[in-house]
Every structure is written in C-alpha cells, then in structure tokens.
Amino acid sequence: MIRLPTLSPLEHLAFVSAGLLVYVVTTRVRRQRRPPYAALAWVLGIAAFPYLGIPIFLIFGTRKVVRPTSDPQPAPQGDWAVLAPPWATRLLAALGVAEAHPQASVQFQAEGDEALRALVALMRSARRTLDVCTYVLGDDEVGAQVAHILSERARAGVRVRLLVDAIGSLKSAHSHDAQLKTAGVQTRLFMPLRHNPRRSRTNMRDHRKLVVADGQHVWGGGRNLANEYFIGSTTEPPWLDLSFTATGTLAVQAHAMFEGDWRLARGLNRNPRIGYAERVRLYEAQALDEGRTLRSDAARPSPDDPTHRAAPLAQWVPSGPDFHDDVLHALLTSAAVHATDRLLLATPYFVPDDGLLEALTLAARRGVRVLLLLPADSNHRLPDIARGRAVREMVEAGAEVRLLPRMMHAKAVVVDHALALCGSANLDGRSLFVNFEAMAAFYGPTEIDWLAQWIETHAAEGTPATATPPSWGRDLLEGMVTSVAYQL
Template sequence: MENFLLHLLYILEANIILFVCQAFTILIVLKLIVDKKSASNILAWLLAILFIPYVAIPFFFILQRKDKRSFWQKENMDISESGLQSFCINDSDSCKNLPIETINVFTNMDLPTLTSKNSFEMYTNGVKSFEAFMEAIKAAKKNIYIQTYVFKNDTTSKLVISALEKKAAEGVEVKMMIDSLGSFYIYRHNRKIFKNLRKLGAQVVFFMPVISNPLRNYINYRNHRKIYIFDNQTVFSGGMNIGDEYMSPIEHEGMWDDILFKIQGDSLAYFLKVFCSDWHFATNEELEFKIENTISQEGFVQVIPSGPDLQQDQLYSGLITAINSAKEKLWIITPYLIPSAELYHSIILAKKKGIDVKIITPKKSNHQLADRARASYIRDFLANDIDVHFTKNMIHAKAVLIDNNIAMLGSVNLDNRSLFLNYEIATFLYSKNDVEKIYQWADKILADSTQSTQHMTTSRGSLIAESILKILTPLM
C-alpha cells in the first residue's frame, strides 16, 4: 500500500511538473508573439524548452526583462542647445552623392540627424591607438568622460589609470563608466585599483551592477558602447576597449586587429548625448554640456545608438536599408558572424545582384561557441559564391562598407545579441575620403588573410552540431 501511494504521488508530481512546463511554454510563446519576435526566435525558444526545460524556462524570464528608458527623448536632440547649426540635407549641393535613403531611415525614426562639419582620423595599430589615446588624456583641460565595456587589470589599464589620476589631481573632471559584466573580474574582485583615482575626485561607476542588485539585473542588455570624450571637443570610439589586447604601449604577441577612430566636430554633440543618457541611468545624475565646433571642413557623420533605451531596432533597420542599397560593393568585417535571418538573406541577395561581397572574419575568434555557431552560415555564404576571408590574427574591428559613400564603424557585432539586445553605438560615415581610408585598411587585412576552409571540420557530428546551433542562434 505504501509503495502504491508513493508511486501515485510520483505520477501526480510528474503530471504537475508537466502541466507547469506546458503552461509556461504557452505563456512564453504568447509573450514572444506579443513582442513581435521572429519565427526563428520563437522556434529556438521552443526547442530549448523541449530539450532543457528546467534551464530554458527560468532563463527566459531572466533574459527577457527589458528596461526601456525615457531619458533618450523621441524627438531629435535640439542641436541648437549644443551650439550647432541645423543642417538640411535636401538643400545642400554637396549632399547630392549622399545615401539619402539610409540617412532618412534614421532621422525619420527619431534618431540623430546628419552632421556636416567633422574631421575623422582612424587608428588600426594598437600602439598608435594607445599613443593617441594617452595624448588626449594628457591634453585634457576640462573634462574626460570614459565609457567602456571591458576594462582590464593589465599594463595598459594601469597606465590609463595613472594618467587619469594626474588629470584628476589637476582639477580635470574625470568620469568613468564601465560595464559590470564585461569587466566582471575588475567589478567583482579588484575595484580597489580605482581607489586612489576616486580619492582625487574622479567618479567611477559600474553599469547595471550584476551582484549588488541581482533581482534587477539582466544578463542581456549590457552596455557594449565605447565612448571616450575629451574637453567636449574630441571623441574616440570604435571597437577598442581598454586592455593590452586592444591597445598597448608596446607591440606584443596576442594583440588584436581593431579600430579606434577620432572625431572632432558637429557629431560630438550626439556622442555626448549618449554618454549623458547612460550616465544618468547609472547614477541618476544629469550632466549638462556645451560644445563649440571649431571644425570647418566638410565631413558627413551620423551617430546612431541602439539598445533597450530606444523603442525600436532603428540601427538594424538602417543597416538593412544601407545593405539593400548597395550597387557595387558590400564589405563586412566582423569578429562574430551570426547574422539574423533578414541580414543573412540581404547579404546573399547582394551577391545575386552582382555586387562585390566580401566578408572578413577571424580564422579563430576568442569565443569558441560563436565560431561553432557561424560555421553553417559561412558554408551557406561560400555556396553562394560569396568571398569569405579568414584572418590569422584575431580581428575585433566591426565595419560595414557599402559602395564608396557608406561606412559603419563602432561597437556593433553582426550577431543577435549586439543587434537587438546590447547598448551599442555606431558611427555612419558618408564622405568619400573617409570611406576610402577604411577600404585601404581593409585591403591590407585582405592581403594577410586566407580563403582556405581547412580549419572548418566536416565530420558528421560537427555538421549536426552546426545545424542545431544555427536553429538556436536567435538566443545567442
């Protein structure tokens, strides 16, 4: 009798668990439909729930929380407040060769408008990047704002801290904002490296702390932006975080290929706007700023943020529009190649239109799972006669080049996490001379790359794993 009751309780317990799982599955599907998620995203979650329900269901509710902020206003920022002159692209003779369709996609979705007076300089060598970055710190007289995803505890970061301490001691306003997950080791174990810097009056904050407030924290929606502002006159951005593999005082083995670029001019107001928005979210402190543009040369730049602080995926929409507008060239440089379905089809369609499509990605990245997940996409691209080039060195740069008048640089990787979840910032360059500089750098990368796929395994098990990962990529 006792065994019968235990067996009955076991069956009842199993049925209750099954019912709960089914109920949560229905709720999750309804939530995904209400949120207008893609069919591939819904399928990926269903498969995850089917095979690993006890992991997938809790993770769904952890990962799906999205904190939309109202600080970034729907209206375009009033550029007159920053001492800028409004610029109407439709009335300028110099704008005839601009990609108006792409520009308007952003401005019509309440993102920053085009700016016309900017200087652009690009650094692709880690040592030269470090030298330019340190020179900007040393030259600062009023303020230094640093926002980064990764801040290491190594030679480069210690030199940066030392330089910032000197500026703080001189009375320069120093503010640092570091993502707590991207720099988890520093955040969790070694925050003391900022002790003296803070004593000297600098502010160092961690974006969305992952330990101090775990119930409100999100594994997704990390701040992946890299914004370095000096005296409200110069901004550095791109893919470089602060650490030895990105920039360094000396050449060494293990340095990555990456891009750090410097901009002065009208567009700085929008970099400041993004930084101030993130700072307000992290500290509840509102910053005021003014800029005086001393740049008179023509340089067309549009600064495009993306992330949970915006109501739509405007950056993604603009990127797809730009790719679909390509007539001659589409070159993509990315460390992690896990495109959405729409992006994947746009790339293949570009090739079918006879466009020169090249993809540059590392032979081996710093994330093995990402390499596994990209494999099936690479095979598909190769099957469609798309040139895929593998770099020997880890390439962390992110760039999309379209014809001779569009270049997208910044922090955005071509994967779902970067395109739809993280806080990111992209810079669109529309001046032919600036775009040409990036093509020249890409040519050098191509010269040292290979199109051999011998490093890609072809065993049955690997191909099956790749197919499964391709289905699950919307979750990555």
C-alpha cells in the first residue's frame, strides 16, 4: 500500500502560500491579463485545493509563456492607405501586423459544397508548395478527400506540409497518417498532450484555418476540414459557415503566419527569430522576384475615384501567443469605439470579457446599430450557458441579438462601411486571449457589402433574444460557468 506523506498545518499553509506566489509571479510579472472573476476563481481554487489547483494552473492557466516582441510597423502611408480607416490600419501597424494591399482576386463561399469545390481546386493547383493548417481534420469523407489530394500533390513533387491541432483533432489526428506519410507529406501535431513543457502550454491551441498554394493563393475562413463544415450527414445539414479564396498578398501573409506556426510546433528553441511583419516582407520580395501576381491591376488610387475604391484591399490579422499584444481584442474594442453607423457580428460562441462587452453595449447606447447573430443552440453546451448574462446586457443596451434555429459556425464582423473581418476567431475569451487565431480584414466595398448582406440575410431567419431575467438557479449556473469562460 502506498502511503502519502502527512503535512503539518504549517507545512500545508506554506504550500498554499507558495502556490499563490506562483500565481502572482506568473500573472503579474508576465502581465497576463484576465478578468476579475477568472482571477478570483484561480485564487480560490489554489487556496482550497492546492495539490490539485497548482498543477492545473501551470498546465492550463497560463497564456503567453514567453511574451514575444512584436516590432511596431510604420503607419501606412502608401498609395492605398487612403482607402482604409486610419484608426484600424494604424492600430494594427503599431501591434506588428503587416499592412494591407489590394488583392488580385477575392471570392467568398457561403455554401458548403461551393467551399469544398474551391478548396479542392486550390489544393490541386499547387505546383511547388502546399501548406495546410487546421484545427480539425476529420476521420470522414471530407478528411479522406483532403488526405487523398495532399498525397496526390506530394507524389507529384509538391512540398506538402500539414499542421493539425492535437486537441482539435484528438480523435482523428492520426487517422490518415499511413496514406500521408507514405506519399511524403510532412505532418506535425500542434502542442500534443504529452510534450516538453518548454515548447509552450497544452492550453494554447492553434485554431487557425488556412490552405496556401505556391505562396500565391490562399483559402481561409471558419471551416475545419470535416464533414459538418461542408456536406453534413445523412441526418443533419452542413453548418452555416464562411470561407474565402484570395490571390495576392493575403497568401504571402498566410504563408508567413504558417511558417511561424510550423516552427513553433517543433519547440520554442526553434521559434522564428524574425517577427511576422519582417517575414512577410521577405516573402513578398521573394514572390515578386519570382514574378508571382500579388496585387490588383488597378492604377494608383484616388479618394474620389469609385473604380479605385472598389479594389479588394485586405490584410491578415493574426493574434495569439505569438504576438506581444492581444491583437484581435484590441481591434474589436477599437472598432466598437469608432463605429458610427453599424456593427454587425456573427459568432457561434459569445463570451466576451468585460472590456469588449462594455464597448459593444456603449456603442448600442449611443445609437450605433449593433446586430449580433448567434445559433440558438451551438455544438457546445457550456458556452451557450456562459453567454446568458452578456446577451441580456446587449439586449438591454438596445442591440439586436438574433438566434438562428440551426448551427452556425461562421465568424464575421462588419464595422460601418469601412471594415469587415472573416476568419477563425470567436467572440470569446479563448479566441481573443489564448488561442492562435487569424482573421482577414477587408476594406473594399464589395467584400464589406457581401459579408454585411450575409449577416443581415441570416439575421432575418432568427428569433430575437430577450433580456428576461433568469431563475436564481440559472443565474447561479451562468456565473459558475462564466468563471471558467477562458477555458471554454
């Protein structure tokens, strides 16, 4: 029989004190911001159950283990800077994000079958390189089709790399290994459960979704590579979701982002020594040397020329532990402050922190039309419970909150007629403060109007949420779930 050591009350108190010290050092010295309710939950957990709370905190509670340096970029001053809102482009430049450029082409896909055709066509177009990053690679028809095409391109001499998140694809990460490895596809799992802790924390997940062909064409959005995002099942239709394809600098920026994730998957000691924006510049110069088409053929822009204003101006907005700041949270909060006409939001999970929620409600109170589109019941029960208080506050402030009768997985934001976002990030603490995420920012009127119309059309299908107070039991449950909202 194993005998556990017995600690005196003084020794137990010393252990609790040491655990709280670890929490303070980790969160304060490393400046890991978290809302008061989350901080209180960790402190109480460590104090009440120190022998369990401390290991759990060290595994799941930390955010940016090594706080990276993100060098500020010069404020956009080029020919195209006049076509984007300065509050957004200057903020992103200050946070180390590569600047926006006009793309050669941009197309959105609303329907699953359309998105699958676009994805397959892009992968099969690769002649030199093909990089794929996904949170989920399904053990199903779509996953098998993707694996088959990746193997096909690898056998044709294309360098193919596949990066799959270890938690997102926990049940299916190795389902296609035999086929992929035999064909010569390079595969990596991002942060597997059992790994060297110096590589980062298990709680940090790569939620980015993108496919880059030849550093020139990119497919991205909110869709993972599994049946429910494209074709559904015999009993369920595919989820409502969004994706897009683009040719131009968006692909170069996605390539630079993927390169950082690919290196990080091998460990912090192999992390890129140059920042994201600098990698983008290097890859852009290489692409231009090779004669690739990166920009729109439009002439020099003019603020008064509608032809130039229609150029598909866009940039990637990556966010996560690989940046010094919480880029997307900063952009969304700033968007809520600067919006004057409309703020349209679509997300499957809505558990914002206090700062973002206050910015959204204040926008609604000052007369901005705030429209929030959510599924009535998402595929995760806990975030649905945690969102209750935030949804009621939004409705009380005058925002329109619409609940769809089917699962929606799309993530999109439209700010006035100046900016639209589409990509992988949900409006919750996990996406905005913990995960590796990426959204494409579009500044062209065609792309902004398309995303706005998509949100408006589906909002008309939903039922309005109410601010009706819940029962005391439901309110208590919401509070308890919200206290761990960072982990949802």
